[in-house]
Amino acid sequence: MSREELPETPSSLTPNNESQGITKPGGIPINALKTPNISQAASHFHSGPLPLPSIFQGYEQVLPGSADRILAMAEKEQAHRFSMEAESLKIEAESLKSEEKIRSQGSRFGLAVALVGMIGATWLGVLGRTVESSIMSGGTLVSLVTVFMKGSSESEKQSNESRDDDE
Numbered sequence: 001m002s003r004e005e006l007p008e009t010p011s012s013l014t015p016n017n018e019s020q021g022i023t024k025p026g027g028i029p030i031n032a033l034k035t036p037n038i039s040q041a042a043s044h045f046h047s048g049p050l051p052l053p054s055i056f057q058g059y060e061q062v063l064p065g066s067a068d069r070i071l072a073m074a075e076k077e078q079a080h081r082f083s084m085e086a087e088s089l090k091i092e093a094e095s096l097k098s099e100e101k102i103r104s105q106g107s108r109f110g111l112a113v114a115l116v117g118m119i120g121a122t123w124l125g126v127l128g129r130t131v132e133s134s135i136m137s138g139g140t141l142v143s144l145v146t147v148f149m150k151g152s153s154e155s156e157k158q159s160n161e162s163r164d165d166d167e
Contacts, residue, residue, distance in 0.1 A: 049074045114144055 046052055050070065051059070059066040117140030124133035 049077065110144070110147060114140060117143075 050056070056067050056070070059070065117136060121133045121137035121140065124130075124136060
């Protein structure tokens with residue numbers, strides 16, 4: 001059949017002509033017969049040391065005994081992680097003890113130096129050497145204040161670093 005031989009569709013029966021309310025037999029409008037295209041997508045995210053049970057079953061079907069091997073591998077990994085964390089905590093505790101010991105010794109030596117400086121300045125004052133006594137006591141005080149300020153700024157810096165690590 002050529003194009004001329006095809007019967008023409010009257011304009012009243014075309015589905016594009018919605019203004020005339022074309023209906024199929026039974027009174028259903030043609031527009032109501034159109035089905036919308038619906039698509040659906042699903043995704044699944046799983047995070048963890050072990051696969052989902054359905055995946056476990058698939059592994060077991062493909063290679064019998066593989067589920068037990070996967071479980072054993074996860075148990076070994078967990079035991080290793082626990083031992084590493086325990087070792088890390090042990091080293092950190094030892095480090096904190098060592099730092100505390102060093103701070104304590106530093107405080108004792110600082111006190112000893114301060115006492116020697118002040119006793120020396122007092123002795124010089126008793127001997128009548130007031131200029132030397134003033135220089136020695138002033139130097140001792142300036143040294144103590146400098147060490148105290150430096151220690152305070154370092155401890156503040158360490159506390160800021162530890163707060164940053166916790167976040």
